[in-house]
């Protein structure tokens with residue numbers, strides 16, 4: 001079994017049963033007027049801080065995010081974009097895609113500006129992204145590429 005298979009299993013379990021302590025570290029969530037991160041997204045915050053600064057999100061950039069987790073960062077990015085399909089989220093774990101889909105519906109209830117269809121969820125592998133070249137303005141990940149061994153890391157960039 002390769003480390004990528006183990007990764008798949010770990011995140012499948014974490015999608016089915018939120019695991020608050022799964023990530024190595026925690027970081028404050030973005031505090032922005034009118035942005036309310038649902039509790040379930042915070043419990044499924046399997047990243048360790050954003051790799052994106054809010055100042056890079058001006059002028060409605062089309063965003064690609066790899067490794068959706070509970071969807072918290074995609075909600076944060078949608079805050080700046082607010083367009084149907086403005087943020088694309090890729091994950092290889094069906095259960096994680098499904099969990100984040102539910103979390104976006106929950107986010108609609110507490111964020112009147114947000115619609116689930118601001119986020120397009122796609123199944124795919126970071127090592128073979130299902131996205132055409134030159135179709136996004138900002139690409140991001142959080143706490144995913146640091147699990148890749150050297151050869152896979154080269155492929156992922």
Ligand SMILES: C[S@@+](CC[C@H](N)C(=O)[O-])C[C@H]1O[C@@H](n2cnc3c(N)ncnc32)[C@H](O)[C@@H]1O
Nearest residue numbers: 011045046047067069091092093125126142143
């Ligand atoms: C460390 S979590 C980060 C989650 C999210 N960025 C956050 O801030 O909560 C890694 C995520 O990447 C997904 N993942 C792991 N390996 C992947 C791969 N090779 N391709 C696509 N997604 C992957 C997992 O299912 C999980 O949702």
